[in-house]
Amino acid sequence: MxxxxxxxxxxxxxxxxxxxxxxxxxxxxxxxxxxxxxxxATVTVNKNLNAKNVQSPPVFVNNRDSNTVQIIDSATRNIIKRVKVGKHPTYVQVTPDGNYAYVVNSGSADVSIINTKSYEVVKNIPVGKSPKGVNFTTDGKFAYVINEGEDSVTVIDVPKMKIITVIKTGRFPHNGISSPDSSEFYVTNTASNSISVIDTESQSVTDTIEGVKDFPHNITITPNGKTLWVTLTKSNAIGIVDVKTRKMTETIPVGKGHHVIDLTNDGKFAYVANIGDDTVTVIDAESKKVLKSIQVGKGPHGIAITPDNKEVYIPVTEENKLVVIDTKTNKAVQTIKTDAFPFFTATIGSRGTAYFIKKSMEERHHSHEMESDKHDDTQPESAKTLVISSPLLKTDKSYTYTFNSIGEYVIHCAPHPYMTMKINVKDGKKMREQTVEIKNYTYTPETLEIASGTKVKWINKDTVMHNVVIEK
Structure with a gap:
């Protein structure tokens, strides 16, 4: 029973x-x-990401005028450590596996590599003149450092931490982004209004996307790899570039000044820092409509979105602070004090490194046997001598210089070196003072012919700061 x-x-x-x-x-x-x-074509979260770091990723902030990088715990928002790097650190990016941060030092023309566990600089690698942007192929094999001052890109083997080649690009390249499958790397050429397409297997430029007007500056890519989002400095807009057709198809108006952009890792929203009007623009990536403009403080430059898409970090250059935006409310929820002139920021997975595309085709095999001293055979321009570099000029501020020596001078702006003009000084009777207006990232007039002893005054009419660098 x-x-x-x-x-x-x-x-x-x-x-x-x-x-x-x-x-x-x-x-x-x-x-x-x-x-x-x-x-x-499967878009996935990068398998190499450290799980602990993804949950509370450290945020790296480059402080240009104090030559430091501050590392911030995104969970507590406390400063973990302050690291001394090279001169004038500008751009920074974290490797796709989250193990290293590459800090570009524009003043000393090198890259400081920080170990994200010890927070120590483990290596410094010399690169080209006036380096700016840095980014990686999403498989983590290669780093591309954009040398704005010599129209080239330095390619670094990430596992070996060694330079494998230098690639010539268009004029005044500024930043770059990898395709999600790591097969191509795209570089903005600000003065050429173009994008260089680098094949990552041959490490050579195989195509150029023309007609990316005006002044393409910073860049990112959608998770599916179909469109590039490019900041257009002169037209205060974001250009949408179709990767397949190699054409810019539309533009989205944003705030003033040169801009920095990042997309959420799900590809739904874009955040754009507008240094000229102290705002961050929020864009619906599907409809291409502006959702909101957020006031953050004077001179926002740089932007990084956490891997969970919950927070956006914005360095505010003129107020020495980092602003944290909550993506649910799109409101600034906290500010963190930084060192002098916080210029850029990055965290794990920011700017396209958190996703990659798996392909059914056989994986590409990159050659690591290229000689480290391989360079372009193009002869360099004759060296110019620095005469003087003015302080940064705020709106309506001016700088005056007297040209006493006969000869040809080239003028450019240090923060925006694609801005150039020429002055030819000849013997003759001193002329009345000449005025040059700085507006819309242009010197007007762009050429002057004057007699020795003549004064030239530059007046900044832009909403962003410029300066006057005189070379002969």
Whole structure:
């Protein structure tokens, strides 16, 4: 009499286990079928990301005028450490696996590599003149450092921390982004109004996207790799570039000044820092509509979105602070004090390094045997001598210089070196003072012919700061 309930219970348990097993098998089969369907192009979170770092990623802030990088715990928003780097650190990016931060020192023309566990500089690598942007292929194999001052890109083997080649680009390149499958790397050429397309296997420019007006500056890419989002300095807009057709298809108006952009890792929203009007523009990436403009303080430059898409970090250059934006409310929720002139920021997964595309085709095999001293054979321009560099000029401020020596002078702006003009000084009677207006990232007039002893005054009419660098 007592055995019957026991037998019934045993049969019930076996039935449940059998059903669970069948369900698991079906689930596994469905999963395999789904994987097969998506095998050609699957966008996934980068498998190399450190899980602990993704949950509370450290935020790296470059402080240009104090030659430091501050590392901030995004969970507590406390400063973990302050690291001394090279001269005038501008751009920074974290490797796709989260193990290193590459800090570009524009003043000393090198890259400081910081270990993200010890927060120590483990290596300094010399690169080209006036380096600016840095980014990685999403597989983590290569770093590309953009040398704005010599129209080139330095390619670094990330595992070996060694330079493998230098690639010539268009005029005044500024920043770059990898395709999600790591096959191509795109570089903005500000003065050429173009984007250089680098094949990462041959490490050579295989195509140039023309007509990216005006003054393409910073850049990112959608998670599916189909469109590039490019900041257009002179037209105060974001240019949308179709990767397949190699054409800019539309523009989205944003705030004033040169801009920095980042997309959320799900590709739904873009955040744009506008240094000229102290705002951050929020864009719906699908509709291409501006959702909001957020006031953050004077001179926002740089932007980084956390891997969970919950927070946006904005350095505010003229107020020495880092602003934290909550992406749910799109409101600034906290400010963190920084060192002098916080110029740029990065965290794990920011600017396109958090996703990559798996392809069904055989994986590309990159050659690491290129000689480290490989350079372009193009002869360099004759060296110019620095005469003087003015302080940064705020709106309506001016700088005056007297040209006493005969000769040809080239003028440019240190923060925006694609801005240039020429002055030819000849012998003759001193002329009245000449005025040059700085507006819309242009010197007007762009050429002057004057007699020795003549004064030239530059007046900044832009909403961003410029300066006057005189070379002969």
């Amino acid at each position: 007592q055995k019957r309930p026991l037998i019934f219970f045993s049969m019930l348990v076996l039935s449940i286990l059998l059903l669970l097993g069948l369900s698991a098998c079906n689930g596994e089969q469905n999963s395999q079928n789904d994987n097969n369907k998506k095998k050609d």
